[in-house]
Amino acid sequence: MTTRRPILERVVFAKNQEELAAAYADWAADYDSDLVDEMGYKAPFTAAALLHEHLDMPDARILDAGCGTGLVGKALAALGHSQIDGLDFSAEMLAQAQKKGVYQRFIQADLTQPLGIADNEYEATACVGTLNLSHVGPGAISELVRVTRGGGPVCFTVREEAWVRDPYEETLAELEQAGQCRLRDVREIPYIEEEGSSCRLCLLETLDA
Numbered sequence: 494m495t496t497r498r499p500i501l502e503r504v505v506f507a508k509n510q511e512e513l514a515a516a517y518a519d520w521a522a523d524y525d526s527d528l529v530d531e532m533g534y535k536a537p538f539t540a541a542a543l544l545h546e547h548l549d550m551p552d553a554r555i556l557d558a559g560c561g562t563g564l565v566g567k568a569l570a571a572l573g574h575s576q577i578d579g580l581d582f583s584a585e586m587l588a589q590a591q592k593k594g595v596y597q598r599f600i601q602a603d604l605t606q607p608l609g610i611a612d613n614e615y616e617a618t619a620c621v622g623t624l625n626l627s628h629v630g631p632g633a634i635s636e637l638v639r640v641t642r643g644g645g646p647v648c649f650t651v652r653e654e655a656w657v658r659d660p661y662e663e664t665l666a667e668l669e670q671a672g673q674c675r676l677r678d679v680r681e682i683p684y685i686e687e688e689g690s691s692c693r694l695c696l697l698e699t700l701d702a
């Protein structure tokens with residue numbers, strides 16, 4: 494895969510978490526204008542709309558995991574949601590998200606590690622743009638399911654190259670087999686218009702195991 498923008502090359506092909514964190518620190522202030530306005534990043538809006546379809550309570554507690562600058566939170570707030578927490582490992586991205594004024598609480602945490610969040614803490618979870626090459630792998634999905642109450646939706650995107658390379662389908666099958674969730678929807682959607690890239694948009698329903 495080749496990408497045109499040097500900053501996108503840095504985040505997609507970071508060799509380790511230090512390189513990834515440094516790239517996001519450098520990008521945070523310009524992320525929204527570069528990625529949404531110039532490059533046509535679509536996934537946050539499609540994912541927020543899908544999560545909203547599966548949530549009938551506007552006051553549902555929602556975790557936005559890998560919230561970045563808060564595009565998903567902003568889209569959910571525009572759809573009427575008011576109880577959204579943002580989680581990310583980058584202080585600089587969280588600082589941008591804070592400016593959106595739509596999050597109740599921020600959590601600085603690493604999604605590749607167990608999260609310090611109680612079981613069933615949230616009624617819904619989103620994770621957009623973060624299950625990706627050099628970012629977070631399929632191992633994080635079980636934590637997203639764990640912190641989401643039984644019956645609640647977990648909506649996430651996986652960049653297509655990561656979906657093909659990493660064992661997402663196997664991980665989802667294992668979680669289903671363990672009775673932790675049911676895969677309700679998976680579809681390929683446009684990811685970043687300028688790249689012509691796509692991602693998988695998945696919707697899980699969590700189950701009381």
Ligand SMILES: C[S@@+](CC[C@H](N)C(=O)[O-])C[C@H]1O[C@@H](n2cnc3c(N)ncnc32)[C@H](O)[C@@H]1O
Nearest residue numbers: 559560561564581582583586603604621622623
């Ligand atoms: C492409 S951005 C997506 C941000 C936002 N969800 C969106 O769609 O605009 C990926 C985000 O994942 C965060 N991230 C990457 N690795 C992470 C990790 N191990 N734990 C927590 N956040 C991580 C980055 O800091 C960045 O904010």
